[in-house]
Amino acid sequence: MTGSKEQGPGRARLRPRALIWIVVVVSLVLLAAGLVGFFADPLHLPAEVLDVLDKRASVISMFVGIAGLLVTGAALWAQLRSPASSPTSTVSSSGPSSPATGGSVSGGLVGQITGGFVGSVGGVHLPPRPPVNARPVRLAPRPPWLAGRDHTLAEVHARLTASPEQPCLLAIHGLGGVGKTSLAVEYGHRYQHEYELVWQLPAEDSAVLSAALADLAAMLGMRQPGETADPVHQVHAVLAAHPGRWLLIFDNAPDADAARTFLPPAGNGHVLVTSRSANWPTRHGLELPVLDGDPAAAFLLERSGQDDTAAAAAVVTELGALPLALEQAGAYIAGTGTTLAGYLHLLRRQRTELLDQGHPWGYSERVASTWRLAFDHLDETTPQAIALLQLLACYAPEAIPYQLLLAPLDHSNPRNMLDGGDHGIAELLALPHGDLAINAAIEALRRYSLINRPSDGSVSVHRLVQAVTLDQLNPSQRAAWQHAATALLEAALPDTPEQPDTWPRFAQLLPHARTVLPLTSPILRTVAQYLGQSGDYRTATTLTREIHHALEASLGAEHPDTLVARDDLAIWTGEAGDAAAARDQLTTLLSINEHVLGAEHPQTLFHRDVLAYWTGEAGDAAAARDQLTTLLSINEHVLGAEHPDTLHVRQHQVYWANRASRGR
Incomplete structure (x- = not known):
């Protein structure tokens, strides 16, 4: 502090020192007077002086002087023993004074830190420190x-x-x-x-x-x-x-x-x-979102000291570009000497253990533990929120339509949504029901940023939050939640993929169906049908091929479900632009259908109709006409002349007969 505010304490320190020196001077004068009176006779002073100086008074004055000196010495000793009473460090030469002492606040925060109470070292009391330039x-x-x-x-x-x-x-x-x-x-x-x-x-x-x-x-x-x-x-x-x-x-x-x-x-x-x-x-x-892919991969390459860009990009994808996870991965790779490709292999095989390894710089926790406190707190205070998070962890991470998925719980008995048994019933009952409860659970999850901001009844969850959430469950609990997630998804999916008004809902649920539904699920075939009916033939072909391979592996090549999937695959292959491949696939499949199902089985008859169509689309209209002529007689015999399928085949036969006659 400066100016008048600095002079006040200075004057306060000067007053006791002035009094001390006054007492010293007076005491010395009295002592001198007493000594002169006491030694007056030996000194043969004049009689006038002897009359002035009374011996008794002089003796008294002498003792008074001695007493004054003793008091003065004691006061001076006490003054030297008392610690400095100036305030603690003050920032800047004109820094603020405490409101508690009635001072004013003025000046800047950048300047000098001046002396304050230091204390004693070995019994020696230090004076205030000299000012130093500083900025807080x-x-x-x-x-x-x-x-x-x-x-x-x-x-x-x-x-x-x-x-x-x-x-x-x-x-x-x-x-x-x-x-x-x-x-x-x-x-x-x-x-x-x-x-x-x-x-x-x-x-x-x-x-x-x-x-x-x-x-x-x-x-x-x-x-x-x-x-x-x-x-x-x-x-x-x-x-x-x-x-x-x-x-x-x-x-x-x-x-x-x-x-x-x-x-x-x-x-x-x-x-x-x-x-x-x-x-x-x-x-x-x-x-603050996660990092974009390119800077995340560049960071991982720099942090790990390696140059495998493909492996770095794959690790970034697996870790969801979360900075903590990337720093932890880089620290682990740098510390252990493993490669990015080796880390990727470990991550895919031993994710839970690996996420608890590495020493990330600048973070107090690792990925495996960073959300544990939030999970525990939600489990104690808002159990429906943690139940909802466990459900969301089963789906794809992006745009999970939670309102659509939870809607069946308002009007359906959860037991009726499960395929027999009670596996998953406890999990369905633990979920929030109704708008108020759902909103409260969403708000609780947002309190810890465990989900992104809701939009149009959908939320996103970081893939590592999903992974850590599921990793905390034992295998039985995890299977129960996945069963519950499957049941809710199946209840939300329409069963009419050929109707355009159902396509927006199919589009919403498609990534989550791919995540939770096994390839052998009949519902997944419905999803593939939606893709084909809505014009996405290439994706329909890819998904149907996966379904066919899964059914063939689990049920066998001649199981009726496998044969249906094989029919679907041929159809979407043709719709994707390869009519000849579709024709060849259906030709091979016809003999299998006749052997397994019979020549007059509805599926075999449908197969013949589709084979004729793709034969014609492959460029042989006459062959298509002849195949349909044969099929028409079988349908009339098996189904009757007026059956809708028979009428349908007759219409196709006329169409290809006309094209054959025109040479097309």
Whole structure:
């Protein structure tokens, strides 16, 4: 402190010293007078002097002088023994004084740290320290690798500097391990030249946060040892009055409610908050996504010191481009000397164990444990939310239509949705029912950013959150949840793939059907039919081929379900543009159908009709006409002349007869 505020304590220290010296002078005068009177006779002084100096009075004066000297010595000794009483360190040459002492707040935060209470060393009491130039900065070490975040850092800077609000608040929220703290710390380092104070505070626990603010208050000269004033109010008072710009980083705040009391209400500054909670006002929130594929792969190559770009891209895909997982993978590879391809192999075979290995720089936890606390808390407080997360973990990670999937629970008995038995019934009953319960569960999951922001009744879940969620279950529990997920999906899928008005729902559920339905499921054939009916012949061909191979492996080449799948495969092959291949496949299959099902079986008759069609499309209209002529007589014999299938075959026969007659 300077000016008049510095002179006040100086005068207070001068008054007791002046009194001491006055007493010393008076005592010496009295002592001298007493000595002169006592030795007057031996000195043969004149009679006049003897009359003035009375021996008794002189003796009394002498003893008074001696007593005065003793008192003076005691006071001086006490003065030397007392410790310095100046306040603790004060930031800047004109730093703020404590409101508790009635001082005023003025000046800047960048300047000198002047002396304060030091204490004693070996019984020697030290004087106040001399002033030193300083600027209050407390930040974690700068992240050595921060890939793909330059655009986000620029956005953070733009939002903070362009906002008319003072102070300006921005909460960076997102999934645990997405790099929120690294981004905030990098921002502090990159832009610290624009601030007079930059201070990072641990905000996860309110008691720890209060202690950290007390440290800041002491650094700002607002707090003495043993002081009981509220450090939050002290820091707020300094920041509100300070004209220069400052930056506070509240790291890992549980949510907006927990942080609100500690946020500065006024001042020319910026406040960055990192939090897993997504429940922040939109204008104050910035959701941090995972990395894009290219910068994620580039980071992994640099971190691991390798150059296998294909393996790096594959690892990024497996890990969902989550920065924590990538850092952990890079640390493991660098530490063990394995290759990226070797890590990928381990990841696919021993994911659970591998996600608990490696020492990620800048993170306090690994992937396997980073969400465990959130899972445990949800399990205790909102069990329907953790049940919903376990269900969502069974589907594809992107755009899970949870409202559509949960809708059957409102009007169907869960037992009727299962294919016999009670396997999965407990899981269906544990899920939220009704809009209010579903919304509460979604909000609870968003509190920890375990799901992305809902949109049109759908949410996305990071693939590693899904993996860790399922890895916490034993095999029986995992199978039960997968059974429940299958039952809900089958209940939500339409059974009329040929109707265009059902195609939007099929499109919504397609990736999740591919994830949860086994290839041998009859429902998956319905999905393949939707793909073909809606014109996606290539995908229909690919899926039907997979279904056929699975059925052939599990049921045998001549099982009726396998033969149906083989028929479907030929049809979609033809629709995809290869009529000759379709014709050849159907020709081979005809003899098998006749052998297994019989020449007059409805499936065999249908097969003959399809074979004739693709024979004609392959360029042989006459052969198609002849095949249909033979089929027409069989249908009339088996089904009757007026049966719809017979009429259908007759119509086809006329069509190909006409084309054959025209030479087409």
